[in-house]
Structures are given as C-alpha cells and as structure tokens.
Amino acid sequence: MTETSTQAPQPQADGARSLSFAEVHDLAARIIRNVESVISGKPDAVRMALTVVLAGGHLLLEDVPGVGKTMLARALGTTVGSRVNRIQFTPDLLPSDVTGVSVYDQVERRFQFSPGPIFANIVIGDEINRASPKTQSALLESMEERQVTVDGTTYPLSTPFTVVATQNPIEMEGTYALPEAQRDRFMVRISMGYPSAAAEVSMLTRRESANPLDTLGAVVSNDELVAMMDTVASVYVSPAVTHYAVEIARATRVHPDLRLGASPRSTLQLVRAARALAVIDGYEFVLPDHVDRLVVPVFGHRLVATSRALGHTGDSAALMSGLLEEIVAATPVPAIAPSPR
Amino acid sequence: MLLLVSLLPLASVIQGADWWVTAVVAIASVVVPAGVVRSLGGAAWVGSVVGAAAWVVVLVVLFVPQSAILGIVPTPDTIAAVQDLAVAAGQSIYVQSVPVDPITPLLFLLAVGIGAVTVLVDVIGVTLRSPAITGVFALGLLVPPSIFTGSLDLVAYLAAGAAYLFVLRSNRRMPLSVGARAFVRTGALVIGAAVVAVTIAAGTLVPGFSTRSVVQPDGPSSFGSGVSALADLGRDLQRPGNTPHFSYRTTSTSSQYLRMLTLDRFEGTQWTSSGEHPVVEQSDGERLAVPGLTSGVTVEEATVDVEITGLVGELLPVPFPAVAVSGLRGQWEWDTDGLTVSSRSSSVEGQEYSVTSLVIEPTADQLRDAPEDVPGGVAPYLELPDEIPDGIRDVFEAVTADTDTRYDAAYAIQQYLRTDFAYSVATPVNDGYDGDGFEAIAQFLEAESGYCVHFASAMAILSRMAGIPARVSLGYLPGDRVGSDDDGFLAYRVGSDDLHSWPELYFAGVGWVPFEPTPGRGTVPSYAFEPSTTPDTGDVPDPTVSRAPTATPSPTASEDPAAARSAARGEETGRQTAAVGSVLLLLVVLSLLTPAAMRVLRRRRRWSRIEGPSGAEDAWDEIVDSATDLGFVVSEGDSERDLAGRLRDTGRLDGGASAALDRVLDSRERSRYSDGASGPGFTLRTDVEVVVASLAASVPTSRRVRGALVPASVLSRRSAGPVRPARTS
DSSP: OEEEEOOOOOOOOOTTSOOOHHHHHHHHHHHHHHHHTTSTTOHHHHHHHHHHHHTTOOEEEEOOTTSSHHHHHHHHHHHTTOOEEEEEOOTTOOHHHHHEEEEEETTTTEEEEEEOTTOSSEEEEETGGGSOHHHHHHHHHHHHHSEEEETTEEEEOOSSOEEEEEEOOTTSTTOOOOOHHHHTTOSEEEOOOOOOHHHHHHHHHHHHHSOGGGGOOOSSOHHHHHHHHHHHHTOBOOHHHHHHHHHHHHHHHHOTTEEEOOOHHHHHHHHHHHHHHHHHTTOSBOOHHHHHHHHHHHHTTTOEEOHHHHHHHSOHHHHHHHHHHHHHHHSOOTTTSOOOO | OHHHHHTGGGGGTBOSSHHHHHHHHHHHHHHHHHHHHHHTTOOHHHHHHHHHHHHHHHHHHHHOGGGSBTTTBOOHHHHHHHHHHHHHHHHHHHHOOSSBOOOHHHHHHHHHHHHHHHHHHHIIIIISOOHHHHHHHHHHHHHHHHHHHSOOOHHHHHHHHHHHHHHHHTOTTSOOOHHHHHHHHHHHHHHHHHHHHHHHHHHHHSTTTTSSOSSOOOSSOTTTTTOOOHHHHHHHHHSSSOOEEEEEEESOSSOOOEEEEEEOEEOSSOEEOOOOSOEEEOOTTOOOOOTTOOTTSEEEEEEEEEEESSOOSSEEOEETTEEEEESOOSOOEEETTTTEEEOSSOOOTTOEEEEEEEEEEOOHHHHHTOOSOOOGGGGGGGOOOSOOOHHHHHHHHHHHTTOOSHHHHHHHHHHHHHHHOEEOSHHHHHHTOOSSSHHHHHHHHHHTEEOHHHHHHHHHHHHHHTTOOEEEEEEEOOOEEEEEOTTSOEEEEEEGGGEEEEEEEEETTTEEEEOOOSTTSSOOOGGGOOTTSOOOGGGSOOSSOOOOOOOOOOTTGGGOOHHHHHHHHHHHTHHHHHHHHHHHHHHHHHHHHHHHHHHHHHHHHHHHHTTSTTHHHHHHHHHHHHHHHTTOOOOTTOOHHHHHHHHHHHTTOOHHHHHHHHHHHHHHHHHHHOSSOOOOOTTHHHHHHHHHHHHHHTSOHHHHHHHHHSOHHHHSOOOOOOOOOOOOO
C-alpha cells in the first residue's frame, strides 16, 4: 500500500545561499520544462502545481481516473529532487499506516518509532477520498500541524512538506467526501481535464516503450527548493493588491448565491500562492492578474453554494468557477480606478 | 434623472412650462457641481456640500439678486427678501386652486423644495451609498399630484420606475442574486403591471378617486392672480359674480381708468407684451416723465390712494399716466414706456400705495393738428403683419374714406364701433371667435357683437392701418363711486366686473391718449367726441360709470383657446422666463463644454508631471482615459494587463505602438505594485502619444470627434464590465 522512493542524487548542499528572483525564475522554468516532458499539454496544471510547492501549500488534484493526476505528482516530486512518498488510500488503510507506529525493540527493550510514509518532502496521497474519514483526518491534521504525534511523542515533519492529494469526483462510487474543514487545508484544487488529441497521441507513442518517469532526473536539490521558497516568501505585495484580494474575499461572503464565503485563511493562501506565481512568471512583485488567476483554484473548493443556486446547474465546480469569475470581473482592480495622489 | 421623471405629474398641478425649467435648474444646480467636484477627485461628502452651496447661490441669483452682494453673496437683506417670497407663496397657495399659475413666489418655493430633496437624495444615494432609499423620495414627489388631480399619470409612474431600476442597476456595490438580476431586467414590466392594477383598484374602490379635482376652482380671478392677457380678461368677464378687487380715493374729479399692462405687439394671432421697453426700479418719490407729452397740453395732477383688497399677482393697477408711486412693499419696476408697474418677486396682495398721476386734457384741435411724423421710438407701435384679412381691410377703407387727418380717422373708427356694434360677452364665445387675432377680429367686424377685448383690438388694428401708433391697455374701469371724504377725495370701489381693455393712440406733441370704442362701457374722453355729432350714451361726462350687463354664465366659458392663453402667459412672464432661461442656457453651455475642458486640463496636468515620480501612473491613466474616450471597452474589473491585451487586440496596434504600450504598462506595474522605484519616465510621453495615436487611427472619425467633445472618461463612471473569459486551468 505504501511505497518509498528515496531520491538518490543529493547535489551540492548549499542551502544557506539565498537565490535572486531571476535565479528562482530560471529554476522554476527548468522545473516546468522537466515536468512537461512527462505531462504534455497541461501547462496550466504544471504551473499551478509548482506554485503550490513553492508557496509551501498542499495541492488537491480532482479528476476522473486516468488523466495523469498521479503522474503529475510524481514527476514534480522527482524533478525537485526531494524525498517523495506515495500513499495509496483504500477503505481499510489505518491512521498508523500513514503516520507510523511505535514498535517494541527487543534489543533496546523500549518502543522505537517507525516513521510512516508521511515523513517525506512530497507526499502523494492517491485517491484520498477512498480512505475512511478517520484515516483522512490523520493525514489532514498532519498537513496543518506539520508534525505527527504518536504515543505522546511529537515528531516534526520534513521541510518542505507538500501533500499532493488526488481524488476522484465525489459523485463516484466508494468514496468518502472530504468535509469542508478538511478541503480548506489544501491551498489549491485543480482538475487536469482530458488531454488534447495531439497530446494524447504523443503520450501513447512515448509510453509504448517505457515509463517516462524512469528516465526523469532531478533539476534542483531539496536545499535549492528551500532557498527558492525563501525567495518566494520575500516577493513584494503592494497594499493595492492586498486590498484587491481582500475585496474579492469579502465579495464572496456577501454573495447571495454562496452559503459559505472565503475564510481569512483562504485569503492568506491566495496571496501566498500569488507570490509564487509572480516569481514563476518572472516578477518580483505581485500583479492583480496573478491574484485573478488564482481565485478559482484557491477559492473554488472552499466555498459552498446555496442549494437554490445549485439547483440551477447541478454542477458544483462549474457553478463555482462561474460565480468566482463574475466576482473577479466585478471587483474593481486598482489599475483602472484613478491613481491615488 | 429619477427626480426629473418623478416631477412629471406636477405638470397637471402647475400651468405653463416655467416651473419645469425652474425644477431642472434647481436639480442641476445641485447635481452638476457635486458631480464635477467628485469627478475631480473630491470625496463624496465634499460633493454634497458643494452641491448644496451651489443650490443656495442659484436660488439667490434667480430670486433675490437685488438683496445680495454682487447678486450672489447673501446678506441679511436676503433673508428678509426670502421671507417676503415665502409669505407671498403661502398666500398664493391659500388663494389659488389647482392648477395654479406659476408666479415667482411659487417658483421660488418649488426651487427650494426640489433643491432640498435633491440635496437629500444626493447625500443618501451617493455619500451614504444607499441608493435604494432614494426611491422613497421619488414616490413622495409622485404621489401628491395624483391625490390633488385624482388621476394617476401612468406614463410618469412607469418612467420613474424605470429610472429607479436604472439607479439600482448602476449601483454595482449592491450584490444581486440571480433572481434579483432577473427582477431588475423585467422590473419595468412588473412595476408597470402593478401600477395598472393599483390604478384600476383605486378607481373602483376609493370613492371619489376619479373625480376631477379635490380642490374646487373658485376664489380670485386668474387675471388677478398674476398672468393676464386679453383672453384671460375675457374669461374673467364671463365669470359670474363681481368680486371686489381694490378700492381707491382720488383728488381728480374726472374718471380715471386704472391700468395694469399694455400690449404693444401684434403678430396676427394675438396682442402680446414685447417686454422690450426700458425698465427702472421703482422708488418712493422718484418721478417719471410721460413719453411724448409736451407743455402745450392741459394737465391736471391727481393723487390716487389705492388699497388692494382681493387681488393677487405682480401687476399694479395705476391710473394713466402715473408718474410716481410710493408706499409699496417689495421690489417693483416701472415700464418707462407704458408707465405700468410690475414686480418679479412681490405680489400686489394687501398693498396700500399712493400714486401721483396726470389727467391729460388735450383738445380735439391739438390732436387734429398733431404732426404726422412719428418719432423713432414709437415706430414699433405701427407694425402689422403683411397679410391683413380682406374683411378688415374693407371695413378700414369704408370707415376712413372721408377722413382728412389721423385724428379724424381715429374718431371715425371709434364712432363706427360705438354706434353700429353691440356689447356681448357671450356671442363671441358661442360663435367661436373669442380672441384678439386677425381671424377673430374679422369675424367680430362681421358679427358686430363682442366685448371690450374685441373693440380694443379692432380699434388698435384699424388705427395702425391708418398710420396711428396704437396699443391695447388692460386694467379697470373707474368703478363704483362710494362717496367722498372730508379731504375732498372721491372714493371708488373696483371689482372683477370692472376689468376692461381699451386702445391707446399716440399723437405727436400729446403722447399716448386713450380712446373708448366699447359701447356701453366706460367714458369717452372729452377730446374723443365732437359736440357737433350725435351724442350717444357714453358722451355724458358722468363720474359714475355705466356698468355692462352681467355676463351670462356660459357653459362653454372654459373652452378658451388653450394655445392662445398659454402663449399669452408665456409673453407676460417673458422677463422671468428670460432670466431663468438665460441661467439655464448658461448652465447648459457650461455643462456641454465642461467635460471637454476638464479632459484637456487633465491631460495637461499629466504631461507636466510625466517626468516626476508618478509619471508612470499618469502615463497609464492617460492611456485609460483616451481609450475610454475613443469608445474602447474599459472595465473596472480589468487589470492593467487585461486592458493592454484588449487594446492590442481591438485597437490593431502595430509593432511600434505595441512595444510602446508594453513599456508604459511595465513602468506602470512597477510603479504601482513593486516596492522599488519605477524606471525613468522620459520616453513615457512619446510612448503614450504613439499608443493613443494608434488607437485613434483604428476607430472611425465620428468616434474620435465624439471622444474629443464628449469625453466619456470625464462623463461616466466605468461600468463593472463584461465577465472575462477564464484563464485558469
């Protein structure tokens, strides 16, 4: 059920060195190129996944089986040269299968902690909604706390720590829907969508010979990734943009078609993600456009529509993106409003 | 706009169009300055304050300029003047029925009320951001007229409903659910249906709801209420009953007509007052010269003390020719040519005043010997339309065939009318020629029956044809003598039945002298009858005046030609209209030019700062404004990048312009969103000009012209705009 693949190459460990914005931008471009050599035709998904990793958040990939969710997660983990663990969630998976257990050591005559698969830099949680709620919450709690407590002892998780969870649409059989509070722990939810015909053809050709993941190498080391995250955290967010993000969040709270609006935590995550996206785009400051592009991925899975509004469409995700795009379009960007003097 | 529409039903309560102009001016005086201040970047509340201040200034300028410094700055006198106006307004509300005549005090009250509501709506709707509440005020304006006239102005209600929905829709801060948006879209229909339903229900359920009017028309005559013309006078004469209007005592033993107005212009359809004569402010003790009078004529001076008892309006009854008036309250003006006294802001109601007048007693020989040359100033009194009906021309030629002098002609005309014609108030109405134009007079000359209006008009027309300057005066017969007091004064009482009109003719050396062509009414002046001819009843010099038989109440009396009446009103209140109109015109011209001027100023200000620290901001704002002016879609929901992308696509920018746009966009983004300093701005102006020129080249000339003259960037707030396509995964 669990498999561990420790990344072999650990190049020069100069984690103390700080990276400039330009260097981070270059590295990010290389990472994206590398991942896209495996996942073709999904540039937005790749970019969004890297955004989450650089912002130190967690990613929820939601789509039907077989569109490359796991492939994306694994390619990304391999590329950033981090320790990647994968957990296949099943209904009978126990919480201790995720966090680890204390085992009695006959020689030492005491309990020895045996870390679970969650002790890794990037944890792929496959089909997270197939696990029992108890197991789900064990994972989700550690995502928030970034530590695991077993038998009264607390063990910190590694840094960086990103969970890339995949889930099938909740309408499908044999699934346990994630409650709102737990969905809130994911920074971003994206769906992959089906590849274009060309991308699918090229994938078929390449997969004919061997699994492309086998030939995929690391582009950056774990230390470099940490340095990149440090740089991302220092991206400048102007008061105008902060205000803009808050205005969008507030608009979701008073919207008549929304039962649950964006929480302050989600606004925080929105701005964090915008920092990462700005650097990936080559900016050392955040534009309103970066916020715009992240509103649906960051807010989409957190908001709850009223049943009346849902009655109109029936498709929750589509309705939500429609609503959010309307809100984004209606919220004045500081750009067009007259400049303050 | 909502308010304007809400005012529509008031039209049924107030006559004429003046009030509408006043209302528009009152609203504009608040809204325009407030809007200008806000568009210049002032806070919302500053706009409200400025709007309120502008409203006060406009009120002062329009209604009580004489009491303010430079006509603008209010003084303690202004408050007193305003009090006078308010009192006059209160009185006229008390005495007038629906529909009322828009006299100045009422207009003042209207401007005050509507202006106050506008300020309130502005504060609530814009400063406090609660536009939904403004609907209450609109409703408040809509409903009262319906109560008074008993009918619902459906069109006005619908228009107001639509305007209200527009206000709601333009308020993007109000979150609307899917359902609410649908409501706004179909709202006009819904409200329309509701109004129809309510109207029908009210008509059937509420007793008396469909009656013509709650307030029955009675009270003082409308002639006395301020707006007079021959048609009004005729209508007043046809009104049954004699209402006392004023009393006076005089030192003169000859009977004196009291005049209120002279009509000097005849354009074929009616006699009107041109209002082109010099006007001087009335002040106690100031003496005026009588136009045309020379020393050779016998003149007796008389003092007349008048006490108004039942008359309202702004026209003062004075004997002719009055040379001085004292004891008046309020602001009054002399027409130096017609020697009439009127006011734009005060009412005659309750006035007690003393008039010094002359009694001119020329001899017939003096008039007969008057030179035929007409002074230039009097020449307009000879003007007649070119097309004179044959009926009138035939009469003129028959009557004046054997006359040698102008006086002889005038005398012949008067005698022809006095002897061959019958006095009747009812006949012209019944036979459909109740008027004072060519057509009516031609019929009158054929039917040989009418009342003073027809006689006066006919004689004035015929006199002008004979080359004698002529005009028509309106006022009162001397009235009933009620006794004499110890000081030797003769006391008279004058009422609505004494209303009269008569011609005045000009003879060089003597000036204006009245004639009396109406048989059975008034007295014929001594110079206007020759003892050699057969005396008629009017010849007896009798201080008491023969009263005309009381006019038969006519059911068709209300069928006066409405057009003639309202046109006469328009002429009468011409001076007010001119004042209000010129202010309005000024406002319109200013408001038309202001946006373009503001746009130019904005651009200049930006160019002057383009190399400063905020140059990038200015450069970008200039592109945004130019794009808005040229009609490109610019939405508040756009980021810089969104807009730049759209301009690139729809504006068909070439490579150079596109690169320039990129440079401006980049420096703007850096200036706005980064923490570092923006780059050097010295190419920014060139870049902006390249981009704007390229944008302008991509639109038709008409849009460029419209952009320059009516810049949308100044005029409208940008809309929330269309939903942009998704760009996320």
